[in-house]
Each structure stands twice: as structure tokens, then as C-alpha cells.
Amino acid sequence: MQAQVLTLTVDMSREEWLKARKAGIGGSDAAAIAGLNKWKSPVGVYLDKTGQAPDVDMAGEAAYWGNMMEDIVAQEFSKRTGLKVRRRNAILKHPEHHFMLANVDRLIVGAREGLECKTASEYLKDLWEGEEIPASYLLQCQHYMAVTGYVAWHIAVLIGGNKFVYKKVERDEELIQYLIDIEKNFWEEHVLKQIPPAFDGSDASVDLLKVMYPESIPNTEITLPPETSTYLDALDQVNEELKELETQKKEYENKIKVLMGENEKAIAGERLITWKSITSNRFDSKRFSSEYPDLFNKFTQPSSYRRFAVK
Numbered sequence: 262m263q264a265q266v267l268t269l270t271v272d273m274s275r276e277e278w279l280k281a282r283k284a285g286i287g288g289s290d291a292a293a294i295a296g297l298n299k300w301k302s303p304v305g306v307y308l309d310k311t312g313q314a315p316d317v318d319m320a321g322e323a324a325y326w327g328n329m330m331e332d333i334v335a336q337e338f339s340k341r342t343g344l345k346v347r348r349r350n351a352i353l354k355h356p357e358h359h360f361m362l363a364n365v366d367r368l369i370v371g372a373r374e375g376l377e378c379k380t381a382s383e384y385l386k387d388l389w390e391g392e393e394i395p396a397s398y399l400l401q402c403q404h405y406m407a408v409t410g411y412v413a414w415h416i417a418v419l420i421g422g423n424k425f426v427y428k429k430v431e432r433d434e435e436l437i438q439y440l441i442d443i444e445k446n447f448w449e450e451h452v453l454k455q456i457p458p459a460f461d462g463s464d465a466s467v468d469l470l471k472v473m474y475p476e477s478i479p480n481t482e483i484t485l486p487p488e489t490s491t492y493l494d495a496l497d498q499v500n501e502e503l504k505e506l507e508t509q510k511k512e513y514e515n516k517i518k519v520l521m522g523e524n525e526k527a528i529a530g531e532r533l534i535t536w537k538s539i540t541s542n543r544f545d546s547k548r549f550s551s552e553y554p555d556l557f558n559k560f561t562q563p564s565s566y567r568r569f570a571v572k
Contacts, residue, residue, distance in 0.1 A: 262410035264353035267362060271350045278364075281352055283310050285362035286444045288377075291404040292397035293465070294447050295440075299397070302465040303447070303458040310452045315472045327380045330419060334378035335367050338417040338427055345370040355408045358441060360448040363408035373411040377402055383421030394428055400440065402430040407437040477567055493571060 268281050286294070286306070293301040308314040335346055346367040355361035367376040379398065381389065388395045394402075394416060402414035417427040451458050460466045518536060521527045527534040550557040 262356060264363065264409045265356050265359075267352045267354040269351045270364070278352075282362065282364070283312065285354060285360040286310075286448060287362050287364060288401035288404045289397070291440055291444060292400045294443055295400055296461065296463070297397045297400060298465065299463070300465055302461055302463050302469060304460050305465055305469050306447070307451050307457050308469075311455065315469075330380050331366060331378045334380070334417050334419050334425075335376060337419075337425055338376060338378070338415065341425070341427065342415075344372075344415075346376050353408055358445060360452075361404070361408050361441070361444060363405045365405055365409070369415070372413075373409075374413040374415060375402075375405055375409065375411055377405070377414060377416045379416065379418040380422075381418050381420045386420050386424065389418060389420060389426050392428070394430065399430060400436075403433055403436050404440055404444075406430075406432045407440055471567075474567070476565065496571065 267284060270278060270281075273281070289298060289301070290306045290309075292298040293306045294303050296303065305314070338344070339346055347370055349365055349368050353363040353365070365375050366378045368374070369376060377398065385395075398416055402416060405411070406414055412432045414430045414432075415427060416430060417425070419425055447458070450456065460470070517527075517529075517534060521534065521536050525535060525537055527536075546557075
């Protein structure tokens with residue numbers, strides 16, 4: 262099996278590249294559809310592919326520097342492994358499932374293998390310990406192997422700007438079939454039929470809703486469909502369970518605190534418990550606004566958000 266070329270990317274502008282990506286599902290989209298992409302939800306992928314996504318650049322600094330460092334990561338991978346890599350200046354597509362796309366970072370010269378280049382924050386270093394690979398990146402590599410027919414994919418990551426790690430992902434036919442199935446369902450049942458998937462509880466969905474509906478229109482009201490009662494009943498139950506869990510949490514904490522008494526630290530098995538006295542200085546904004554109203558108004562900046570409440 263050999264991937265087909267959807268379009269060449271040499272001299273392609275970013276706008277043209279973004280438009281070409283809407284023709285199918287890419288590697289990072291696959292993880293989002295599977296619910297394993299922290300930064301993008303299934304409904305976010307749907308809005309992107311149907312041209313309904315908010316016109317806001319949500320990639321940020323991390324994505325920018327990730328792109329800037331790609332060539333350096335690829336060069337270091339070659340230096341450490343002795344494997345030569347080359348660019349594939351094209352968006353590839355699966356020969357049978359044309360909705361499956363791959364915009365690969367590098368291909369290994371003389372082998373049916375590829376390379377994905379990443380940068381990661383120091384705070385995420387634990388995700389790369391030992392043989393571990395973040396699930397979203399694992400699916401991305403398997404997606405690329407599904408499209409290209411390749412037998413392995415390497416992933417190289419620069420962590421915190423000073424630690425370099427590289428690992429090899431072998432082709433997994435069972436996982437690839439799973440990706441083909443969920444991507445086919447997503448493309449045919451949602452994108453082509455223009456039926457959006459449901460919003461989920463991920464941070465990605467929360468952030469997307471903030472961008473889509475940043476402000477409420479004052480004094481407007483609608484009547485929601487009858488099935489909304491199901492969501493409200495479920496929400497009531499969850500809130501009640503959370504209250505019970507919070508009470509339980511405080512109970513267990515209090516039992517430990519009474520055992521500690523005035524001691525700041527305690528050892529329990531292999532765990533260290535601390536109950537420290539903390540002193541903090543808090544700014545009295547209410548008093549400041551009362552005594553220095555002009556200064557308070559001068560240095561106060563308005564901010565807005567939407568508060569969700571059920572009565």
C-alpha cells in the first residue's frame with residue numbers, strides 16, 4: 262500500500278495549507294476524535310472541517326515554537342541515531358479512505374518509517390519517562406502509518422529546551438483499524454451529513470464555548486427543548502454527589518489533622534504529610550477604592566465572563 266498525494270505543500274501559504282487540511286482528518290485530529298487531545302474536542306474538529314470554527318488563533322506560543330524547532334529536533338534525531346531523514350512536501354491521503362490525511366514531519370531515508378518532531382514543557386516530562394509516549398501522540402503516529410502503510414514511526418521530543426528523547430512506535434494493526442473505524446464514522450456521520458457531535462466535558466470543549474459565545478445578549482430568553490430536563494437532572498445528581506464527596510474529603514483530612522496536632526510534618530508509610538502555618542498579605546481593594554477612588558479607577562481594568570447558574 263502506498264499513500265496518494267492530496268496536494269503539494271512547496272511554496273504553499275499557511276492559509277492555503279489550512280484550507281487543504283479541511284479536506285480530511287489529520288494526525289492530531291485523530292486523537293481529538295478519540296477524546297485524547299487536551300487541546301481539541303471532537304466538536305472542535307467538526308467545526309474546523311465544516312468551516313464553522315471561530316476565526317481565532319488558539320495555537321499560541323507553544324505551537325509557534327514547536328514549528329520553529331522542528332528542523333533542529335529532526336537534525337538532532339539524525340545525529341543521535343545515524344538515520345537520515347527527508348521532508349515530504351505534500352499532504353498525503355490514504356489510497357482507499359481518502360478522508361484520512363497525513364502531513365508528516367519527516368520520512369526516514371531507505372526505510373518504510375517516519376519521524377514526528379515535538380517540543381514539550383518541562384512540566385510534562387513525566388509523560389515521557391521510560392517507554393511512555395502520550396496517548397495523543399501514539400495515535401498520531403499510528404494514523405500516519407495507516408495513511409502511508411509504513412511499518413514504524415519514530416517520535417523525537419525536546420523537553421524543556423534541554424532534554425532530548427526519541428522513541429520508536431511499531432505499527433499496530435488493531436489500533437490502526439480502530440482509527441479507521443472511528444474516523445470513517447466521524448467523517449461520514451458528522452462532517453458529510455453536517456451533524457455536529459455532542460460537546461463533551463473536556464477543557465477543549467470549555468475553551469471552545471468561551472470563544473464561540475464570549476458574551477450574552479442582555480435581556481434575551483429562549484425556551485430549551487424538553488430533553489434539557491435530562492441534563493438538568495443529571496447535573497443535580499452530580500452536584501449532590503460532589504457535595505457528599507467534599508464532606509467525605511474534609512472528614513478524612515480532619516482525622517489526619519487531629520493525629521498530627523501541632524506538628525508541621527508527619528510520616529505515614531512512604532508518604533510525607535504537611536500541615537503548615539501560612540502567612541500571606543492580601544490587598545484590601547475595598548478599603549483602597551474607598552480612600553483613593555481616583556487611583557482605584559485609573560488602575561482598574563474591566564474583565565468579563567459568563568456565569569452559568571441553574572435556579
